[in-house]
Amino acid sequence: MNTRIAAVVVTILLVSAATALAAPATAQSGPAVGFSDAETTTTQGDIATINLQLRDTDEALLRVHSADQQYRATVRAQDGDNDGTVSIRFNTFRGPGEGDTAEFTAVDGDDSADLIAESSEQPGAVLDTGRYNLIASTATTSVAAVLFLEPPGEVGSNTSVVAPETPLSASTASMNESTTGVFEGSNTSTSSTTTQVPTAATGDHVRTRFSVGGLGGAIEGSLPGKNLISPEDSSPSARTSHTMQTSPNQSITMRSLTIDYGAEESTPPAAVYRLTRGDINTLGVDETGDGSVDRSVSAAIQNIQTSTDGQVTLSFDRSITVSENDTLLAVYKVRNPETSGSQDVAVTLTGEKATYQELGTVLYGTAGQGTLGYGIDLQFESSADKSPPTAPLSALNVTYESDANELVANTDTSVLTTGEYAVRLQTKDSAPADLPQVDLTERFNVATPDAEVTNYSISETSQLSVTASTNLAPENTVIIRADGQEADGGISQVQNCVATVQSDGTISCEFDFSESGSDYKIDVLVRQNDTIIAGPTRVN
Numbered sequence: 001m002n003t004r005i006a007a008v009v010v011t012i013l014l015v016s017a018a019t020a021l022a023a024p025a026t027a028q029s030g031p032a033v034g035f036s037d038a039e040t041t042t043t044q045g046d047i048a049t050i051n052l053q054l055r056d057t058d059e060a061l062l063r064v065h066s067a068d069q070q071y072r073a074t075v076r077a078q079d080g081d082n083d084g085t086v087s088i089r090f091n092t093f094r095g096p097g098e099g100d101t102a103e104f105t106a107v108d109g110d111d112s113a114d115l116i117a118e119s120s121e122q123p124g125a126v127l128d129t130g131r132y133n134l135i136a137s138t139a140t141t142s143v144a145a146v147l148f149l150e151p152p153g154e155v156g157s158n159t160s161v162v163a164p165e166t167p168l169s170a171s172t173a174s175m176n177e178s179t180t181g182v183f184e185g186s187n188t189s190t191s192s193t194t195t196q197v198p199t200a201a202t203g204d205h206v207r208t209r210f211s212v213g214g215l216g217g218a219i220e221g222s223l224p225g226k227n228l229i230s231p232e233d234s235s236p237s238a239r240t241s242h243t244m245q246t247s248p249n250q251s252i253t254m255r256s257l258t259i260d261y262g263a264e265e266s267t268p269p270a271a272v273y274r275l276t277r278g279d280i281n282t283l284g285v286d287e288t289g290d291g292s293v294d295r296s297v298s299a300a301i302q303n304i305q306t307s308t309d310g311q312v313t314l315s316f317d318r319s320i321t322v323s324e325n326d327t328l329l330a331v332y333k334v335r336n337p338e339t340s341g342s343q344d345v346a347v348t349l350t351g352e353k354a355t356y357q358e359l360g361t362v363l364y365g366t367a368g369q370g371t372l373g374y375g376i377d378l379q380f381e382s383s384a385d386k387s388p389p390t391a392p393l394s395a396l397n398v399t400y401e402s403d404a405n406e407l408v409a410n411t412d413t414s415v416l417t418t419g420e421y422a423v424r425l426q427t428k429d430s431a432p433a434d435l436p437q438v439d440l441t442e443r444f445n446v447a448t449p450d451a452e453v454t455n456y457s458i459s460e461t462s463q464l465s466v467t468a469s470t471n472l473a474p475e476n477t478v479i480i481r482a483d484g485q486e487a488d489g490g491i492s493q494v495q496n497c498v499a500t501v502q503s504d505g506t507i508s509c510e511f512d513f514s515e516s517g518s519d520y521k522i523d524v525l526v527r528q529n530d531t532i533i534a535g536p537t538r539v540n
Contacts, residue, residue: 031057031138035145044149045126045214045435046402048090052136054079060138062088062113064147066122067131073102073118081110088113092149093217096125096366096374096432097340103220125374125432126217152213152436153405157425159208159442161200163475163501168207168401168408201449202418203528204473206411208442210425213405218374218435225371225378225393228360229259229345234368235430236338237270241281244330245391246347248356254320256350257328261310263359264344268310269334275312277301282331282390283314285322289415291394292385293329319352329390340365366430372398375431378409383420396423413446420445447471451478451507451526451534458522458540464511466524468534476501479527480509483536484520493520 036051054060058079065072077086091103101118122128132147200206224230233240244259261268283301284293302317322328328349337343341364348357363373370377371393380392389395397410409423424441431437451470458464466480477500484493497509513520525535 030140031055032141033057033060033136033138034143035134035136037145039146039148041148041150042092043153043213043216043402043405044129044151045093045218046216046405047220048092048147048149050088050090050134050145050147052077052086052088054084054086054138057138058082060086060136061116063133063135063137064090065133065135066128067133070121071119071127071132073104074116075104076114076116078112080112081108086111086113090147091217091220092127093220093374094120094125094127100125102127105220124434126214126434154211155436155438155440156211157209157440157442158211159198159206159423159444161198161444161473162205162207163473164203164205164412166205166207166473166475168399197420197443197445199445199447199471200413201471201473202416202446203414203449204476206413206421206444208409208411208423208444210407210409210438210440210442211405212407212425212436212438212440214436215372215376215407216400216402216405218376218432219372219398219400219407221373222361223371223393223398224363224368224373225391227362228347228358229362230371231336231362231364231368234336234364234366236336236340236364239333239335241331241333242269242362243390244332244347245327245394246349246356246358247325247327248322248349248358249324250354250356251324252322252349252351252354252356254316254322254328254349254351256313256315257330258311258313258346258348258350259330260346260348261312261343261362263310263346266310266343266345267337267339269337272310272312272334273306273308275304275306275332275334277304279334280330280332282329284329285320286327286329286391286394287323287325289325289327289394289412291329291380291389291391293390322349327391327394331390336364341367366432369430370428374435375428376435377424377426377428378407379424379426380411381422381424382416383422384417411444416446418446418448449528449531449533453524453526453534453537453539454506456524456539462513464513464522464539465508466511466539467506467508468526469505470501470507470526470533471505472501472528472533474501474503474505476528478507478533480507481525481527482509482511482539483523483525484513485522486520 032055034053042048060077062075079086089105094100094102104113129149129151134145229244231240231242283298284296287294297320300316300318303315305313342361345362346359369375381388399408422443426439427437451468453468455467480497480499482495495511499507499509522539523536524539526533
C-alpha cells in the first residue's frame with residue numbers, strides 16, 4: 001500500500017452564506033456540517049468540486065473513500081472568512097509517480113484545506129472510475145454524500161469564429177468525430193473525415209474545442225509551454241533544446257542577456273557552463289505575438305560567458321531593441337539535470353538605460369512533457385511555414401471547461417498574417433496510459449476583413465435602407481456611412497450608423513435625409529475601427 005501523510009494548504013472557493021445547510025446538519029444543535037449536493041458526478045481525471053456547509057464551527061473533516069476501499073483520503077477544511085461555506089476542488093489525476101498524491105485545491109485564499117492523509121492501492125495515474133463515499137464530520141456530527149467518477153466519453157473537435165470578448169459559452173458548432181488538417185509535407189497522421197474549413201477575418205478569434213474528457217486534472221496549473229523556459233524533452237539527463245520566452249514590461253535597448261538556472265538555489269542543467277555559439281539554434285524577437293521570430297539577432301552575439309552555478313550571459317556588439325509588446329525568444333541545446341519537478345529560473349535583459357528581469361520556472365520530468373504537461377501536446381502551425389513556431393502557445397489562450405469536458409484553444413487572429421493554420425492536440429507516448437489517447441487537428445483560414453453592399457433602397461419619405469454582407473464574425477460592430485450630396489452641388493449630409501453583424505453575416509442601417517433621397521448623389525462605405533472594408537459605393 002502506498003500511504004502518504006501530507007500537509008498541503010489549499011484555498012477554498014466561497015459559496016453564498018445564504019445557502020441553507022444540508023438536512024443532516026440542520027437537524028443537529030451545536031456544531032454541524034453538511035453537503036450542498038448529495039451526489040456529484042465527475043469525469044475520471046478531471047476535477048470534482050465538493051461543497052461543504054458549516055454551522056457554529058469553522059472546521060470540519062472530509063473523508064474520501066472508494067467503495068472498494070482501495071483509495072482513502074482525509075482532508076481538514078477550515079472556514080477562514082466565517083461565511084459558513086467551504087468548497088473544495090478535488091483533482092482526480094494523481095500523477096504517474098510512486099509518491100504522487102491527489103490535490104485538494106480551491107480558489108479563495110481566505111479558506112483552507114489540509115490533506116492530512118492519503119492511501120491508495122490503485123495503480124493508475126488517475127483515480128479509478130466508480131463510487132467514492134464522502135463523509136464530512138465535526139466533533140459531534142457526521143453526514144455522507146457520494147462522488148461518482150465516470151470514464152471519459154467519445155472524443156471530437158470543432159472550430160468556430162467569434163468576435164473578440166465573446167464568452168466561451170457563446171460559441172457552438174457541431175462536433176467532428178475526426179478531422180483532417182495536416183499540411184503537405186507534414187509528418188502528422190490524418191483522420192478520414194473532411195469538414196468545411198472556417199475562415200476568420202483578421203482580428204476575430206478562432207475558437208477550437210477539443211471534446212476530450214479526463215484531461216482537466218493533468219493540465220491544471222501552469223502549462224509547460226507557457227513557462228519562462230521549457231525543454232523540448234523534459235526527461236531528467238536528456239540532452240535537448242530549451243526554449244526561453246520573455247516579454248519585458250518596458251522597452252529595453254539590450255546589450256546583454258543573462259539566463260540564470262541557479263536562481264533560488266535551483267539545480268542547473270548539467271554542463272550548462274559549456275554552452276557555445278553552436279548550441280544556440282534561435283535568438284530573436286517576436287514582434288507580432290504569433291510565437292515566431294520576426295527579427296533575428298543571432299549575428300549580434302559578441303561574447304558568451306558561462307559559470308558553473310548555472311548562469312549564461314550573451315553580450316552583443318550592438319544595441320538590440322526589445323519593445324514593450326515584443327517577446328525575446330531563444331532556443332539552445334543543453335542537458336537536463338538529474339531531477340524532476342519545477343525549478344526556479346531567471347532571465348535578465350540589461351540595457352543601456354534600463355534593466356528588465358523576469359523570474360519563472362522550468363519543469364522537468366513527466367509533468368513537463370508536451371506543451372500542456374504529462375505528454376499532452378498542443379501545437380499551432382501555419383501552412384506558409386513548414387517549421388512550427390518557436391513558442392507554439394503564444395497565439396493561443398488555453399482553458400479547460402470541466403462541465404463540458406472540453407479543452408478550448410482560443411486563437412487571436414490579430415497577431416497572424418492571412419493564410420491557412422492548424423491547431424493539433426495530441427497525447428504523446430510519454431503520456432500516462434490512463435489519459436485519453438487522442439490525435440485531433442482543426443484547420444482554419446485567416447482573411448482580410450471585407451464587406452459588400454448587397455441591397456439598398458430609397459423611399460419617397462427620405463429613408464435610405466442599406467444592407468451589406470461581411471466576413472466578420474457575428475456581434476462585431478461596424479460603422480456604415482452614407483455621404484449625400486445634392487445633385488446641383490448644394491446641401492450635403494454625412495450620416496453614420498453603428499451596425500452589429502448578425503448570425504448570417506449581414507449588417508444593415510437606415511438613414512433619414514432632410515429631403516428626398518432621389519435628389520442626392522449618395523455614396524455608402526463600411527468602416528471597422530479606422531479601416532474601410534467596403535466602398536464607397538454609389539447607391540443612386
